[in-house]
Amino acid sequence: MHASTAQRKDAGVSASPLAGVLLGDHEFAYLRDFVYQNLGIALSDQKRQLVQGRLARRLRQLHLPDYAAYCALLRADADSELGELASVISTNVTSFFREPHHYELLEKELLPQWLDCKRRDGDRLRIWSAGCSSGEEPYAIAMVLAEALETAGAKHLDAKILATDLSPQVLETARNGVYAADRLGGISAERRHRWLLRGSGANEGYVRVHPRLRELVTVQPLNLLHDWPMKGLFDAIFCRNVVIYFDTPTKKRLFSRYAALLPAGGYLFLGHSESMHGINDDFELVGRTAYRKRA
Numbered sequence: 494m495h496a497s498t499a500q501r502k503d504a505g506v507s508a509s510p511l512a513g514v515l516l517g518d519h520e521f522a523y524l525r526d527f528v529y530q531n532l533g534i535a536l537s538d539q540k541r542q543l544v545q546g547r548l549a550r551r552l553r554q555l556h557l558p559d560y561a562a563y564c565a566l567l568r569a570d571a572d573s574e575l576g577e578l579a580s581v582i583s584t585n586v587t588s589f590f591r592e593p594h595h596y597e598l599l600e601k602e603l604l605p606q607w608l609d610c611k612r613r614d615g616d617r618l619r620i621w622s623a624g625c626s627s628g629e630e631p632y633a634i635a636m637v638l639a640e641a642l643e644t645a646g647a648k649h650l651d652a653k654i655l656a657t658d659l660s661p662q663v664l665e666t667a668r669n670g671v672y673a674a675d676r677l678g679g680i681s682a683e684r685r686h687r688w689l690l691r692g693s694g695a696n697e698g699y700v701r702v703h704p705r706l707r708e709l710v711t712v713q714p715l716n717l718l719h720d721w722p723m724k725g726l727f728d729a730i731f732c733r734n735v736v737i738y739f740d741t742p743t744k745k746r747l748f749s750r751y752a753a754l755l756p757a758g759g760y761l762f763l764g765h766s767e768s769m770h771g772i773n774d775d776f777e778l779v780g781r782t783a784y785r786k787r788a
């Protein structure tokens with residue numbers, strides 16, 4: 494039950510830029526193209542200094558002499574570096590029950606409705622946490638779902654949460670389901686008691702999520718800009734604080750793809766500073782950054 498590689502990765506690495514090593518035109522053009530194709534983020538010229546500064550730390554970690562060497566690494570093996578690059582350019586910040594109004598809607602309205610309808614053999618309930626980071630979001634959903642299934646006497650129902658992210662580093666933490674005990678702020682005392690197992694000895698200061706939550710959550714790597722293997726429909730998709738850096742054409746494509754994976758009446762949750770306004774009209778706004786697919 495130890496802290497993950499992702500949690501430890503920055504330990505002991507100096508934040509100072511590589512002295513005198515600049516991000517040249519050629520490398521910036523390559524990175525800009527690469528980041529747009531793979532992360533949907535359009536880097537303007539004004540971002541060059543920022544990218545140079547932030548990548549300097551990564552170059553040190555990898556013991557690379559310059560940005561050309563970093564571009565060569567991306568060319569050779571983009572997939573394994575993409576997650577690190579994403580966290581350099583954007584952020585993996587997350588927490589349990591972040592933006593609690595979405596969990597309230599889920600608990601008080603949506604799950605009771607869905608569980609009332611899903612009574613036949615073979616009925617499925619599917620929720621997707623897209624851009625799940627280190628797993629706090631899908632496990633918080635799982636706590637609410639597990640409780641609702643129990644209340645409805647529907648423990649047998651085929652209910653699953655798919656948790657995906659492009660970053661292997663955060664997915665490792667999500668798979669382990671082990672978290673620092675001082676980062677559980679959003680979870681009620683009752684839920685902590687019920688759903689988190691305290692570590693002892695070498696694991697003092699950490700908690701592990703209850704096996705029931707792990708059973709409900711499937712963690713998979715997935716880049717939202719690439720092909721998706723899922724075929725079946727979801728009842729709800731959480732894609733919160735992910736599209737914030739995407740440009741409008743990328744958001745437009747992504748929201749249409751989400752619409753295709755939701756039935757009429759299915760829900761899409763975005764982050765607090767994200768919106769579909771003027772980008773997509775398959776959905777109507779029904780709460781704070783909560784959208785319902787139109788009939």
Ligand SMILES: C[S@@+](CC[C@H](N)C(=O)[O-])C[C@H]1O[C@@H](n2cnc3c(N)ncnc32)[C@H](O)[C@@H]1O
Nearest residue numbers: 584585586587624626658659716717733734735
């Ligand atoms: C700020 S975190 C948000 C985590 C969680 N959804 C929340 O709201 O707390 C954004 C996550 O989106 C992931 N992400 C960014 N672009 C992505 C993409 N193209 N495909 C999949 N995941 C992506 C990042 O790796 C990061 O873990």
